[in-house]
Amino acid sequence: MKPAPFDYRAPATLQEAIDLLRTEPEAVLIAGGQSLMPVLAFRLASPSLVVDLRRVAGLGDIAIDDGGVRLGARVRWRDIDDDPRLQTAHPLLREAIAHVAHYQIRNRGTVGGSLAHADPAAELPGIAVTCDAEITLVGAAGARTIGASEFFTGPMSTARRPDEIITELNLPSWPKNRRWAFQEFAQRQGDFALAGVALFYDADQGGRVRNAHVGIIGASDRPQRLTAVETLLNGHAVGEGLFREAAAAATRAVDPPEDLHADAAYRRGLVATLVARGLRAAQRRGA
Amino acid sequence: MQVNFQLNGEPVEVDIEPRLHLADCLREMLRLTGTHLGCEHGVCGACTVIVDGAAVRSCLLLAVQAEGSSVVTVEGLSTDEALTPLQAAFRKHHALQCGFCTPGMLMTAHALLTEEPDADADRIRSVLSGNLCRCTGYIPIVEAVLEARAAYRKSDKP
Numbered sequence: 001m002k003p004a005p006f007d008y009r010a011p012a013t014l015q016e017a018i019d020l021l022r023t024e025p026e027a028v029l030i031a032g033g034q035s036l037m038p039v040l041a042f043r044l045a046s047p048s049l050v051v052d053l054r055r056v057a058g059l060g061d062i063a064i065d066d067g068g069v070r071l072g073a074r075v076r077w078r079d080i081d082d083d084p085r086l087q088t089a090h091p092l093l094r095e096a097i098a099h100v101a102h103y104q105i106r107n108r109g110t111v112g113g114s115l116a117h118a119d120p121a122a123e124l125p126g127i128a129v130t131c132d133a134e135i136t137l138v139g140a141a142g143a144r145t146i147g148a149s150e151f152f153t154g155p156m157s158t159a160r161r162p163d164e165i166i167t168e169l170n171l172p173s174w175p176k177n178r179r180w181a182f183q184e185f186a187q188r189q190g191d192f193a194l195a196g197v198a199l200f201y202d203a204d205q206g207g208r209v210r211n212a213h214v215g216i217i218g219a220s221d222r223p224q225r226l227t228a229v230e231t232l233l234n235g236h237a238v239g240e241g242l243f244r245e246a247a248a249a250a251t252r253a254v255d256p257p258e259d260l261h262a263d264a265a266y267r268r269g270l271v272a273t274l275v276a277r278g279l280r281a282a283q284r285r286g287a
Numbered sequence: 288m289q290v291n292f293q294l295n296g297e298p299v300e301v302d303i304e305p306r307l308h309l310a311d312c313l314r315e316m317l318r319l320t321g322t323h324l325g326c327e328h329g330v331c332g333a334c335t336v337i338v339d340g341a342a343v344r345s346c347l348l349l350a351v352q353a354e355g356s357s358v359v360t361v362e363g364l365s366t367d368e369a370l371t372p373l374q375a376a377f378r379k380h381h382a383l384q385c386g387f388c389t390p391g392m393l394m395t396a397h398a399l400l401t402e403e404p405d406a407d408a409d410r411i412r413s414v415l416s417g418n419l420c421r422c423t424g425y426i427p428i429v430e431a432v433l434e435a436r437a438a439y440r441k442s443d444k445p
Contacts, residue, residue: 008288008305008351037308037347038328050305052352102417103395104332107341108348189416
């Protein structure tokens with residue numbers, strides 16, 4: 001199908017873009033368009049105006065310093081792949097992003113677009129929630145920063161107000177010896193995951209887990225942390241017994257959706273398997 | 288809306304509705320029908336073209352977003368005299384049957400090998416995973432791309 005008719009503007013500044021959003025309540029933003037274009041083609045949305053961010057300066061940068069990694073909203077998957085600094089500055093991000101869609105989509109799809117679209121199975125929202133990232137938005141009332149776990153409010157739903165534009169994702173700094181893993185299962189390479197797990201922890205001198213973070217995608221209505229699993233891991237020495245307990249706790253902690261690809265029981269089992277695999281991979285990574 | 292971009296090295300200007308995606312603009316307005324449209328929502332890869340050096344799905348790009356860009360379609364690959372080494376390798380390896388997916392395959396492979404002339408079979412398979420072919424079973428396609436690598440190593444522009 002073809003999109004319904006709309007007007008198009010490509011403002012040169014963020015302020016002009018915000019003004020357009022404020023005066024045109026039926027407006028939508030486009031950057032890479034890799035999520036929005038199918039939505040328009042299926043007429044799931046029929047905006048009166050499409051506001052293109054391609055000319056707005058300063059949204060395409062990757063900045064890395066002691067505060068962590070800051071990804072501008074128009075940073076593409078491809079830019080993350082191409083930045084060798086991220087191998088050490090945020091290996092979990094790189095690994096997760098490697099699962100996003102296909103080559104051609106990776107050349108246009110953006111950080112801000114993925115966050116705004118908020119697909120429950122998308123990788124970047126999962127990384128943002130798992131890592132306690134912060135999202136910066138700018139709107140008519142000024143700029144605000146919000147934690148990723150409050151930003152995602154449901155499937156394809158966020159706390160972004162209609163006049164706000166996501167400008168940046170800020171991932172906290174990544175210690176050198178952190179143990180981590182990203183695991184997902186999709187029916188074909190590049191498809192949305194039926195379920196996925198991002199996790200990391202820091203190990204203390206005795207090999208015990210500290211600061212465990214375990215997040216899931218695809219198996220809930222939004223990316224979420226499995227705090228019961230994290231509590232179970234913290235303070236304990238890693239090993240197969242702990243991994244099995246963690247997997248069992250993960251099964252109890254999720255309430256997965258059902259669709260034609262997988263029922264809830266299958267997704268619950270998948271989360272358990274992926275948690276155990278992830279913990280094993282993280283342990284190997286530290287060895 | 289007036290939109291200007293470079294198409295296969297030549298400047299073009301079109302007057303289009305904002306809702307027109309680039310693939311329809313190329314096919315309907317500019318009459319370059321080598322770019323094929325399969326799914327029209329970013330799944331099949333048949334409409335792949337190269338915009339500013341990067342392979343993209345032209346059904347997922349509004350034509351108005353191409354303003355000021357350089358667009359290369361399958362028509363921009365070969366000359367009137369001869370096939371490119373990539374196209375010749377597709378013929379040699381029988382990497383097409385019905386040919387519907389072939390323009391997208393060629394543009395994807397061309398973009399890949401231009402940037403990564405040493406891409407191995409795994410990398411080629413991974414990149415081509417975004418292009419669906421319902422005839423050949425992919426093995427001849429991967430073989431053709433593997434063979435074409437040599438031509439991309441010799442010069443920047445085969």
